[in-house]
Amino acid sequence: MTTPVLQVDALRRSFGPATVVDGVSLRVDPGETVGLLGPNGAGKTTTISMIAGLLRPDDGSVRIQGVDMAKDPLAAKRHLGLVPQDLAIYPELSARSNLFFFGRLQGMRGTALRRRVAEVLDVVGLTDRATGASKTFSGGMKRRLNIAIGLLHEPRLLILDEPTVGVDPQSRNAILESVEALSGEGMAVLYTTHYMEEAERLCDRIGIMDAGRVIAEGTRDELVEITGGADTVTLVGEGPLDEVEVAVAGIPAVREVRRVAGERRLVMMVQGAPQAISAIVATATGAGMTLRDVETSRPDLESVFLHLTGKALRD
Amino acid sequence: MRTVLAIAWVELRRFLADRSNLFFVLILPLAMVAVIGWQFGSDRSGAPVSVQGPGGAATQALVAGWEDADLAVTVRTTPELVQEDVSRGSAEVGVLLDAEAEAAYRDGIPMELEIISGSSSEAPAVAQVVRAQAEAVATEAAQVGLLETFGDEAEARAALDDASTLVPPAQLLVQQPEDPVAVAFEGVEQFDTGAVAQLLLFVFLSTLNAAPALIKARRDGVVRRTMAAPVTTTQAMAGLTAGRVVIALVQGAYIMLASSLLFGVRWGSLGVALLVLLVFGLVAAGVAMVIGVLVDSEGAASGLAVGGGLVLGAVGGSMVPLEFYSDTLRQVAQLTPHAWANDAMAEVQRQGAGIADVLPQLGVLAAMAVGVLVLGSLLLRRSLARAM
Numbered sequence: 001m002t003t004p005v006l007q008v009d010a011l012r013r014s015f016g017p018a019t020v021v022d023g024v025s026l027r028v029d030p031g032e033t034v035g036l037l038g039p040n041g042a043g044k045t046t047t048i049s050m051i052a053g054l055l056r057p058d059d060g061s062v063r064i065q066g067v068d069m070a071k072d073p074l075a076a077k078r079h080l081g082l083v084p085q086d087l088a089i090y091p092e093l094s095a096r097s098n099l100f101f102f103g104r105l106q107g108m109r110g111t112a113l114r115r116r117v118a119e120v121l122d123v124v125g126l127t128d129r130a131t132g133a134s135k136t137f138s139g140g141m142k143r144r145l146n147i148a149i150g151l152l153h154e155p156r157l158l159i160l161d162e163p164t165v166g167v168d169p170q171s172r173n174a175i176l177e178s179v180e181a182l183s184g185e186g187m188a189v190l191y192t193t194h195y196m197e198e199a200e201r202l203c204d205r206i207g208i209m210d211a212g213r214v215i216a217e218g219t220r221d222e223l224v225e226i227t228g229g230a231d232t233v234t235l236v237g238e239g240p241l242d243e244v245e246v247a248v249a250g251i252p253a254v255r256e257v258r259r260v261a262g263e264r265r266l267v268m269m270v271q272g273a274p275q276a277i278s279a280i281v282a283t284a285t286g287a288g289m290t291l292r293d294v295e296t297s298r299p300d301l302e303s304v305f306l307h308l309t310g311k312a313l314r315d
Numbered sequence: 316m317r318t319v320l321a322i323a324w325v326e327l328r329r330f331l332a333d334r335s336n337l338f339f340v341l342i343l344p345l346a347m348v349a350v351i352g353w354q355f356g357s358d359r360s361g362a363p364v365s366v367q368g369p370g371g372a373a374t375q376a377l378v379a380g381w382e383d384a385d386l387a388v389t390v391r392t393t394p395e396l397v398q399e400d401v402s403r404g405s406a407e408v409g410v411l412l413d414a415e416a417e418a419a420y421r422d423g424i425p426m427e428l429e430i431i432s433g434s435s436s437e438a439p440a441v442a443q444v445v446r447a448q449a450e451a452v453a454t455e456a457a458q459v460g461l462l463e464t465f466g467d468e469a470e471a472r473a474a475l476d477d478a479s480t481l482v483p484p485a486q487l488l489v490q491q492p493e494d495p496v497a498v499a500f501e502g503v504e505q506f507d508t509g510a511v512a513q514l515l516l517f518v519f520l521s522t523l524n525a526a527p528a529l530i531k532a533r534r535d536g537v538v539r540r541t542m543a544a545p546v547t548t549t550q551a552m553a554g555l556t557a558g559r560v561v562i563a564l565v566q567g568a569y570i571m572l573a574s575s576l577l578f579g580v581r582w583g584s585l586g587v588a589l590l591v592l593l594v595f596g597l598v599a600a601g602v603a604m605v606i607g608v609l610v611d612s613e614g615a616a617s618g619l620a621v622g623g624g625l626v627l628g629a630v631g632g633s634m635v636p637l638e639f640y641s642d643t644l645r646q647v648a649q650l651t652p653h654a655w656a657n658d659a660m661a662e663v664q665r666q667g668a669g670i671a672d673v674l675p676q677l678g679v680l681a682a683m684a685v686g687v688l689v690l691g692s693l694l695l696r697r698s699l700a701r702a703m
Contacts, residue, residue, distance in 0.1 A: 052543040074545040082543040086536025090325065092332035104321040105544040133332075149540070 003066055004029050005079070005157045005188035011050055011060035020046045022212040023060070026190070028157065033179065033189040035199040037301060038209030044192040045085060047209070048161050051190070052082045065156050078106070081155035085162040087142045088149070091135035095126050095145050098134060099152055106153035120148040123178065140171025147178060158182060159190045164198065176202060196301040206301065210309050224299045230255055231273035232303040233280060233296050235266045239289035247287040251279055258310055269307055270296075318546055322554020323561065329528060330562055336524065340566045344517040348574050351509030362441045365400035367391040368412030373420035373456075377412070377428075380452040384444055398431065407433045407441040410449075423457040506578035508636055511660045514570045515595065515653055516624070516633040518563045522599035523620035525559045529607030530616050533698065552692045556600040563596030564589065583663035587670055591663065594680040595656040601687030608694040632657040655679045 006028040013021040021043045028034045036044045049055035051062050053073045062069040067076040089098050099117045108116065121127045124144035129137065134145055143163060150158055160179065164172045179202055183189050193199055199206050200220050207217040216223055235244075241259060245266060249257045253276035255269040266284075270276050273296045285291060297303075330336055364386045368374035374390075381388050389406065391397050400406035409431035419426035428449055432442045532538050541551055571588065574580040582588050603620070610616040628634060630644075631653020640648060648654040659676035662668035670677075 049539075054539055054542055074547070077543060077545045080543065082540060084536045084539055084543075086534075086539070088536035088540035090329060090532075090537060091535070092329050093325070097328070101321060101325050102540070102544065105318060105541060105546055107317075107545065109317075 002029050004063075005065055006051065006190060007061075007063040008047075008051060009061050011047060011062065012058050013046055013050060013055065014058055020212050021050065021057075024209075024212070024214050025060075026207060026214070028188045028190055030156070030188050031183055031186045032204050033183040033191055033202050035203030035206040036190065036192040036209055036214075037194065037196065037199045037206050037305070038192075039194055042194075042209040043212040044209055045161055046212075048082075048159055048190075048192060052080060052159060053077055078153075079156040081150035081153065081158045083147050083150035083158065083160045083163050085165060087146055089134050089142060089145055092133060094131045095121065095134050095137075095148070096130040098145060099149060102149045103152050108153060116152055116154070120151050123151065124148040125174070138168075138171075140167045140174070143167050143171060143175060144178075147175065151182070155187070157188045157190065159192075161192050162194070163191075164193070164195065196305075200301060208301070208305060208308065210305075215308050216304065220301065223301060223304045227269060227299050227303050227307045228255075228271070229299055230269040230271050230303065230307070231296055231298060232300070232306070233268050233270045233273050233277065233294070235268075235280070235284055235289065235291060236264065236293040236295075237284075237289050237291040238264055239284075240287065241266060241289070244284050244287040244289045247283050248280055251276060251283060254280065256307065256310070258306060267306060269303060318550045319554040319557060322541070322546075322551060323557035326525070326528075326555060326558025327561060330524075330558070336521070339517070339524075340521050340562070341569060344513050344566070344570050345573055345577070347513045347517070348506060348510045348570070348578065348580070351506075351513065361385065361387050362408075362437065362444070363387045363389065363400075363406045364441065364445060365389050365391055365397045365406035365409045366412070367394050367397045367410075369414050369417050371417040371421075373417045373426065374412055376420070376452050376456065377410070377449055380448045381445060384448045386441070386444065386448075401431045401433050404433060404435065407435060407438045408445050409433075410445060420453065420456050426453060506574060506580045510570070510574045510578070510580040510582075511657065511664060512628075512633040512636070514567055514574075514592075515631075515656050515660065516628040517570070518567050518592065518596060519599045519628060519653065520621065520624040521566055522559050522563050522596055523603045523606070523624050524617075525555065525600060525603035526606035526610070526616040526620050527613040529555065529604065530610060530613045533607070534611075534613075538695075538698075548692055548696045552604065552688060552695060555604060556597065556688060559600040559603060560593065560596040563599065564593060567592040567596075581664060583665075583667050584669060587663050587668065587673060588660060590670065591656055591659045591673060591677065591680070594677055594684060595652055597684035598652040598680055598687060601684055601691055604691030605687055605694060608691060608698045627651045628653050630654070637661075652680055652683050655683075 004027045006026065008024060008026040011021055011024040012019070024043070024047050026034065036047065038044055046055065050057045051069075053062075053069050053076060056070075062076070064076045065079040067079065069076040090101070093101070096117060099120065100113065103113045103117060118127070121130050124147060126141060126144060126148065129141065134142060137145065147160070147163060150160070164175055167175065176198065179189060179191065191199070191202055203220070205217065205219055206223060207214040208223065209215070216226060241264065245257050245259060248254055248266070248268060253271045255271060257266060257268040259266055268280070270280070277294070277296060281291065281294060364381055366374070366378055366381075366388055367390070368377075378388050378390060389400070391400065394411050397406070397409040397411060401409040411429040411431070416426040416428060430442055430445060432438045529538075538551075542548070568589065571582050571585065575582060606616050606619055610619065630648050631651035632640070632648060633653050637645060637648060637654060637657055655676045659673040662673055666672075
């Protein structure tokens with residue numbers, strides 16, 4: 001059996017009376033990309049903080065490349081590259097200076113450090129901008145530098161915490177391609193996001209988090225199977241949505257109906273949406289809803305999350 | 316050690332990247348030394364001096380000399396009147412001559428004057444002028460006395476040379492049981508006191524500038540990233556502190572050198588002065604770390620750093636010399652690092668103190684530094700769990 005690069009067992013952490021992470025277990029093998037998908041506040045970043053040795057768990061254990069983080073944090077951290085959600089760079093310094101600094105913190109020196117800095121600058125496409133102050137970079141370039149720092153010392157495990165927040169589509173695509181390439185090279189990647197499409201595209205396995213717990217884990221197909229293959233139908237419009245919700249729930253093909261908080265939108269899990277859609281629309285309009293838009297989609301992680309929690313990912 | 320140096324080097328580079336820091340570190344402190352020096356000792360003209368003596372040649376010559384030095388001299392008939400002038404503040408300095416002083420002046424031998432210094436901040440400097448002028452008058456009298464004992468010009472010239480080199484200056488006795496201030500400032504030149512006070516004030520303020528810088532690093536996630544590397548909290552704190560202490564030492568050395576060259580400030584033993592500055596800088600860096608970890612807003616931290624630095628400086632003798640404080644205020648001042656550093660620097664500067672002489676002050680400063688640095692280290696670890 002392969003030794004996992006990351007083994008997390010029953011991690012638990014509370015802040016005062018609030019339990020933020022409640023018994024999270026994870027395993028990431030070499031060359032594998034595992035996603036943690038969940039809405040903001042689900043406990044993803046706290047979990048990452050404990051895995052990275054920044055926060056002491058109340059209970060549970062973290063082993064990176066077989067090294068227990070609690071017993072030998074410095075040795076465990078040598079195998080770890082962290083790309084935090086914040087742009088964790090010194091804006092006053094150039095890309096090259098940032099890389100040299102964080103490389104030195106990893107114990108890198110001399111020729112090896114210089115060579116590796118040149119390599120990662122090339123990987124993230126910043127070679128031409130290596131000497132300019134990074135505060136002059138676009139958001140996407142800063143994100144790429146953020147990732148380059150995490151890759152610098154060629155860690156066995158790369159943790160990316162929401163690395164695409166606030167970047168333009170072009171830069172986001174470049175970042176996702178970089179992550180795909182890394183796992184292709186054998187690096188283990190733990191990727192947290194609240195973007196369903198990113199998790200579906202990148203991750204071999206996905207853990208869905210809500211309220212501090214991993215409520216489901218598996219491949220994309222395994223997770224979708226949980227919904228029983230139901231499609232998602234979304235109705236957007238005005239009217240007495242509480243009454244409409246009750247009315248459409250009575251249609252046999254409709255399994256669940258939820259209102260998206262703060263929006264004039266009803267989301268429902270429907271068995272065989274193409275056949276049921278006309279009945280749904282008729283029922284909704286009959287109940288007084290003025291429809292602005294109707295969306296249908298095949299089963300995906302969003303519908304899994306809705307099925308498991310009764311909430312949309314963006315809630 | 317390399318990790319600590321790497322963190323310290325980045326702190327230095329960040330500091331230098333902000334050009335406005337150079338103004339506060341290099342230009343403003345020297346400007347303040349100049350302004351305070353000029354206020355403290357530039358123009359003594361018209362300073363009131365009260366004199367009582369037998370009215371002989373010595374009295375007349377000294378009064379004439381002091382008037383030549385633009386002092387406003389009042390001749391009194393009794394020593395009690397002179398004492399009264401000084402205690403009421405109508406004279407900065409009082410001078411008493413007796414018959415023996417008159418005789419010594421006549422004979423060209425050392426004479427004794429009694430100088431009573433007032434309690435105002437101007438008094439020590441006026442006393443310096445009185446003393447210097449008295450020495451000049453007494454020396455001239457001795458020279459004249461020697462010249463009169465020789466007949467021809469060659470002998471007279473030789474005697475003049477002898478007088479210039481051999482005749483000791485007038486011996487002055489400063490009366491001070493009631494006035495420790497005058498003793499404390501004995502020999503202090505125009506810019507000396509202000510230079511020490513401003514050095515400590517600005518080094519502390521500059522070092523506290525680390526607080527908003529640390530908050531920015533925390534907010535940007537750089538601290539979290541640093542701590543996710545194989546770096547201990549102690550190493551991180553040591554690096555952050557070292558960077559700031561180096562800046563403090565460079566700033567201190569610059570102020571010492573520039574004030575010495577431009578204003579003739581004497582610093583005593585440079586090594587001991589820098590050692591005091593090093594330990595003082597460690598306290599300031601520790602305070603900066605504590606503020607930088609406890610406060611989440613850069614603006615609030617900047618305000619706290621400047622306000623707190625000025626208050627500590629004011630209480631600790633960097634605006635008004637500690638020697639002018641009441642006993643109660645002096646005890647309060649000893650809660651500040653500035654008071655201990657000012658005390659130590661004063662001893663080094665005015666009395667040529669060595670390390671052994673300022674060990675008590677260094678010990679207290681070192682204890683303060685350890686306290687705030689340990690506290691900062693613990694708080695930094697806790698802050699990683701706190702979202703900003």
